[in-house]
Amino acid sequence: MTHTKTVGTMGLAWSISVHSYGIPKNLVALAMRGSNYYIKTKNENLTISAHIEYSIYYKNLKRTTEKENFMREIEVAKITDTLERLCIEANEHLPQDVKSAILQCRALEDGEIAKNVLDNMIENYEIADREHVPVCQDTGMACVFLEIGQDVHLTGGDLREAVDEGVRRGYEKGYLRKSVVKDPVRRGNTGDNTPAMLYTEIVPGEQIRITVAPKGFGSENMSAIRMFKPSAGLEGIKDFIIETVENAGPNPCPPMVVGVGIGGTFDKAALLAKKALLRPLDSSHPDPFYAELEQEMLQKINKLGIGPQGFGGRTTALGLNIETMPTHIAGMPCAINISCHVTRHQTEVI
């Protein structure tokens, strides 16, 4: 409990037991404040589901306001429903920042084939928006990111199963392609696009931030990771980015989006690279050093001449985002996750 400040008038008095939440035994009354709370009684014990602020009245008549982080209950079915909807929306509608980047790049092209390819890409996402069809037939593996507030209590079932059920329903209802095999070597389609690639993170708060990013494999296959010696320095990373984009060439459906993860461990670098693809293309790394690197590398990539679809032209990449974190004294991991002009993601907070 956190004592925040002394407050004024007394509100409602509560005589029911609240001992299950560890509130002091000398409590004689509570006054509820604010509007974002609800209460249900269970065996005369108080169950409170919300972040509430209340005044408490001790026997010595001292009044204080207390904030208590009660667990907010969220049924996993709500996650299923949200994911079902987000899978369909993400596959039918490109994010606005990606559309804007395509339009800006179209204005900068001068070659006929390059202009024609970008015009077709614009027409394609417009058809998808209007007619509710998938922008691309590779509706991807469903990468699901859940940022779960630490004051959330999930009820009503297994989270992993609820997430897969949301993906299963979304891919069926949305007529999306089922592109997942149940074994990497022996293959065999799972038939429902599950399992989702699920990442969970515990964050402060009492909400859940749900992001779905369907990821196609034409571009995923052109991604790369390298464990650099620290002596390789910035130049090593710059060369690796160019080398990876060069190697990708026409395969990942350029113009690409390039996600770069630097630091952490082997696995963390790859996750950073994937998360870099979720960041809006018109945003920058908060550290000016990396923000400048993002600009510099995007300019260099767009001088390679690979161009839209690899047919030659200026626009090889629509954007390049870098995400970083601390790493070991002996290492400098760098992962590059390549995405295409259909870089999809939708987010909702519940």
Add this chain to the structure above:
Amino acid sequence: MEKHITLPLTEELAKTLHAGDTVYLTGTIYTSRDAGHKRMCEALAKGETLPFDPTDATIYYVGPTPAKPGQVIGSAGPTTSGRMDAYAPTMMSAGARGMIGKGARLLEVVEAMKKYHGVYFGAIGGAGALLARCIKKAELIAYEDLGAEALRKLYVEDMPLVVIIDCEGKNLYEEGRAAYLASHK
């Protein structure tokens, strides 16, 4: 150059197509990707016939999304062709001539194209909603158990394509990039 062509893709027709040509293609094509190619090449190795006549045939590397009620087909853009490189020379030796996909091909495929007068067309990767509009008929013909990878017979009208590699081995990926770089020094 802009050309309207009608299938089948005979040797004579193939010889008129050059890397960099924009082509609007009309006629019957067949869909197949990784698992379908594997199965067809296994069938050929055993001396079995293919589910369709490969003579002068064009194969579209695609795994479409399911059709919604009232649609001919769902979203239907090309997949990365390089994964079919292991099978493409065998398919060409059986008579298939046209390939529609996206991305780079191995030298072995280009050599087979020169030998059998094959043509590699590029469709715009990621433009599945747009390309689906050219597909007027779709019929499942084999390997239904492969789901999105099953073999389908499609009838397309004015499908917008670009010749990436022609039967002389000329390659737009190399020439287009070189031309851009030469004009933007």
